[in-house]
Amino acid sequence: MALLTVENLGIGYQTAKGLLKAVDGVNFTLEPGHSLGLVGESGCGKTTIGMALMGLLPPNGRITEGRIVLDGLEISAMSEDELRKVRWNKVSMIFQAAMNALNPVKRISAQMVEAIQVHRPEVSDEAALTRVEGLFNLVGLPLERLYDFPHQYSGGMKQRAIIAMALALNPKLVIADEPTTALDVIVQDQILKETKELQRQFNIGIIFISHDISIVADVCHQIGVMYAGQLVESGPAEEVFFNSKHPYTQALVSSFPTLAGPKTKLAPIPGEPPNLTGTIPGCRFCDRCPKDTASCKLDHPQWQEVGPGHHVLCDHC
Amino acid sequence: MSERRENKTILQLERVSRFYRTRGNVFRGGGRLVVALNEINLSLRAGEIFGLVGESGSGKTTCGRLIVRLEEADQGRITLNGEDITHLKGKKLREYRRQVQMVFQDPYQSLNPQVTIADSVAEPLITNKVGSPLDHMERVLKVLKTAGLSPAEDYVYRFPHQLSGGQRQRVAIARAIVLEPSLLVADEPTSMLDASYSAQIFEILQGVRDKMGATIMFITHSMASARYLCDRIGVIYRGHLVEQGPAEQVINAPQHPYTKALIDATPKFGRAAEVPTYGTLLAAERPANSSAGCPFFRRCALAERLLCAGTYPPWRQVGPEQVALCHLLEDAAPAVSTG
Ligand SMILES: Nc1ncnc2c1ncn2[C@@H]1O[C@H](COP(=O)(O)OP(=O)(O)OP(=O)(O)O)[C@@H](O)[C@H]1O
Ligand SMILES: Nc1ncnc2c1ncn2[C@@H]1O[C@H](COP(=O)(O)OP(=O)(O)OP(=O)(O)O)[C@@H](O)[C@H]1O
Ligand code: SF4
Ligand SMILES: [Mg+2]
Ligand SMILES: [Mg+2]
Numbered sequence: 001m002a003l004l005t006v007e008n009l010g011i012g013y014q015t016a017k018g019l020l021k022a023v024d025g026v027n028f029t030l031e032p033g034h035s036l037g038l039v040g041e042s043g044c045g046k047t048t049i050g051m052a053l054m055g056l057l058p059p060n061g062r063i064t065e066g067r068i069v070l071d072g073l074e075i076s077a078m079s080e081d082e083l084r085k086v087r088w089n090k091v092s093m094i095f096q097a098a099m100n101a102l103n104p105v106k107r108i109s110a111q112m113v114e115a116i117q118v119h120r121p122e123v124s125d126e127a128a129l130t131r132v133e134g135l136f137n138l139v140g141l142p143l144e145r146l147y148d149f150p151h152q153y154s155g156g157m158k159q160r161a162i163i164a165m166a167l168a169l170n171p172k173l174v175i176a177d178e179p180t181t182a183l184d185v186i187v188q189d190q191i192l193k194e195t196k197e198l199q200r201q202f203n204i205g206i207i208f209i210s211h212d213i214s215i216v217a218d219v220c221h222q223i224g225v226m227y228a229g230q231l232v233e234s235g236p237a238e239e240v241f242f243n244s245k246h247p248y249t250q251a252l253v254s255s256f257p258t259l260a261g262p263k264t265k266l267a268p269i270p271g272e273p274p275n276l277t278g279t280i281p282g283c284r285f286c287d288r289c290p291k292d293t294a295s296c297k298l299d300h301p302q303w304q305e306v307g308p309g310h311h312v313l314c315d316h317c
Numbered sequence: 318m319s320e321r322r323e324n325k326t327i328l329q330l331e332r333v334s335r336f337y338r339t340r341g342n343v344f345r346g347g348g349r350l351v352v353a354l355n356e357i358n359l360s361l362r363a364g365e366i367f368g369l370v371g372e373s374g375s376g377k378t379t380c381g382r383l384i385v386r387l388e389e390a391d392q393g394r395i396t397l398n399g400e401d402i403t404h405l406k407g408k409k410l411r412e413y414r415r416q417v418q419m420v421f422q423d424p425y426q427s428l429n430p431q432v433t434i435a436d437s438v439a440e441p442l443i444t445n446k447v448g449s450p451l452d453h454m455e456r457v458l459k460v461l462k463t464a465g466l467s468p469a470e471d472y473v474y475r476f477p478h479q480l481s482g483g484q485r486q487r488v489a490i491a492r493a494i495v496l497e498p499s500l501l502v503a504d505e506p507t508s509m510l511d512a513s514y515s516a517q518i519f520e521i522l523q524g525v526r527d528k529m530g531a532t533i534m535f536i537t538h539s540m541a542s543a544r545y546l547c548d549r550i551g552v553i554y555r556g557h558l559v560e561q562g563p564a565e566q567v568i569n570a571p572q573h574p575y576t577k578a579l580i581d582a583t584p585k586f587g588r589a590a591e592v593p594t595y596g597t598l599l600a601a602e603r604p605a606n607s608s609a610g611c612p613f614f615r616r617c618a619l620a621e622r623l624l625c626a627g628t629y630p631p632w633r634q635v636g637p638e639q640v641a642l643c644h645l646l647e648d649a650a651p652a653v654s655t656g
Contacts, residue, residue: 041483042483182373252513256512256586258585259568261587
């Protein structure tokens with residue numbers, strides 16, 4: 001059985017100008033122990049999906065359509081009380097820029113013990129501390145740094161502590177939102193290796209959100225490319241990045257700087273994404289698309305299968 | 318590019334150091350001295366884009382803040398067009414700040430949420446009493462366009478929360494260039510943005526250089542970004558500059574073991590088989606009992622113990638205009654100049 005099923009998910013934010021449809025008609029599934037990489041333009045709805053999976057949308061945000069089913073439980077239909085039992089226990093999240101959110105006046109060990117006891121009040125102090133020691137070993141933090149304060153840690157160490165906290169209650173699904181953006185390539189490479197190892201060891205499902213497509217290509221089995229609130233291409237990492245079919249994915253890949261190969265000109269995508277508070281009759285990318293035809297503007301594009309497990313939301317691919 | 322670029326030095330850092338004293342705490346005793354920058358020599362040439370690359374905490378932002386004089390160097394000298402600006406104060410400092418601007422790391426924190434885009438961008442004009450209020454709007458519209466926000470009229474009355482991350486960063490750039498600075502320090506302006514937005518910001522920065530003739534220091538931890546944007550690159554490790562040279566050369570033929578490690582660890586998009594080998598980087602730091610040696614000694618896999626542990630390496634000329642700081646390069650001639 002799939003670990004996670006997301007069906008026709010729609011999420012809106014109430015704004016002064018009306019409902020902003022941040023996520024629209026998103027479908028995907030994730031098998032236990034697999035990883036899905038979500039990539040796409042800044043503002044396309046990646047964090048919003050992560051927050052919905054955690055049941056943590058802000059007060060002006062709500063699920064307008066569709067279902068989220070995690071491990072047989074319908075998260076999208078749960079009350080806050082029910083969600084509290086699932087959150088951190090079954091699904092946890094490494095938030096964007098979380099390492100700056102550690103409490104500066106509390107020792108790392110105390111913060112982690114607290115994180116465990118908030119969700120498992122029955123766990124004794126000693127048992128919680130033993131668990132924290134275990135987590136330190138797991139993510140490669142030296143035990144003698146248990147009682148440090150956050151400012152005594154380097155960025156990489158803080159990020160490891162955040163990962164340890166996300167793993168504290170043995171979740172089946174971890175959502176990692178830009179987990180390595182603030183880190184340099186050397187620390188990033190170490191953390192990604194460890195993450196892959198932890199995932200394999202504990203059969204954790206991961207949703208990995210990043211705008212660095214080289215990392216996502218390296219870490220994830222499956223890729224979902226989002227544009228303006230919709231998934232527009234999905235499939236195996238190799239296929240999506242190196243045999244891209246959707247014009248947006250192609251443009252994204254060709255604007256990515258690399259060290260290898262000849263230095264070609266980076267090609268940013270001209271124009272701006274559409275306004276998500278209005279209704280968009282046709283394809284959302286058509287104003288910026290090199291293939292744009294008259295029908296693109298008028299009709300919603302349909303999903304096409306372009307290879308085994310490789311799907312594209314475009315009628316002209 | 319090269320015919321336009323004169324080799325004239327605009328900004329020079331001579332043996333610039335910056336120390337921070339951390340507060341002591343009850344459990345660990347007295348404060349520690351953090352050497353954020355250690356005797357840095359650098360010079361930027363008029364009209365170039367210079368990349369400062371290094372790991373987190375290596376001193377990149379500190380270097381930028383010293384240059385735009387948000388902070389003051391503890392040792393050494395910084396000159397702009399030959400004039401010593403290291404310890405400028407008062408009116409002189411205000412005049413200096415008109416010529417040098419900085420774009421900060423985080424687009425979510427660099428704009429005042431209560432101020433419209435027009436007012437945010439016009440603010441430097443007002444503080445510096447440049448032009449009359451009547452030309453302000455015209456200048457604001459013009460720089461918004463240069464920064465890739467068009468039609469500019471659509472943006473002027475918006476507030477920051479009504480913009481995406483990429484748009485905010487372009488507003489931050491517009492604000493930084495509205496006084497037409499001769500020098501712009503851009504501190505990781507694209508680290509929060511996706512590839513397409515980053516590529517757009519690169520084009521905008523290149524435009525600022527080409528159209529306004531500004532010199533740019535681009536701070537980043539991405540070698541790949543530096544490759545596309547920069548003419549020259551300086552690599553910094555824990556406050557020490559360790560290699561410097563033309564971007565293509567530093568990337569294709571890195572000479573310092575740390576530069577090699579940075580390039581080795583960069584994910585190779587599209588070449589999954591090429592995993593990092595860490596031929597030059599130790600997995601765990603080795604102990605060092607002297608601080609006199611090479612700054613990279615504790616993590617260097619190639620260290621030749623005695624020399625590296627005890628003696629600060631000399632600068633070597635490892636290519637035309639490329640210099641590196643390492644004992645292993647003893648076959649190369651001493652560096653002609655490190656700045
Ligand atoms: N609380 C909110 N109220 C109104 N609009 C919001 C809110 N939070 C997000 N949005 C809007 O919803 C859209 C999706 O935002 P989201 O943060 O999910 O994007 P993202 O893909 O994570 O972007 P990034 O890569 O920049 O982190 C954006 O247009 C954003 O401006
Ligand atoms: N105000 C301060 N007080 C004490 N230490 C500081 C202060 N500002 C910076 N430092 C220290 O100086 C060193 C250099 O910091 P800096 O912010 O310049 O690094 P950076 O290269 O910009 O890192 P990053 O890539 O994470 O932005 C670090 O060890 C940092 O902890
Ligand atoms: S001087 Fe020695 S320790 Fe320093 S980088 Fe060179 S080989 Fe390594
Ligand atoms: Mg996000
Ligand atoms: Mg910095």
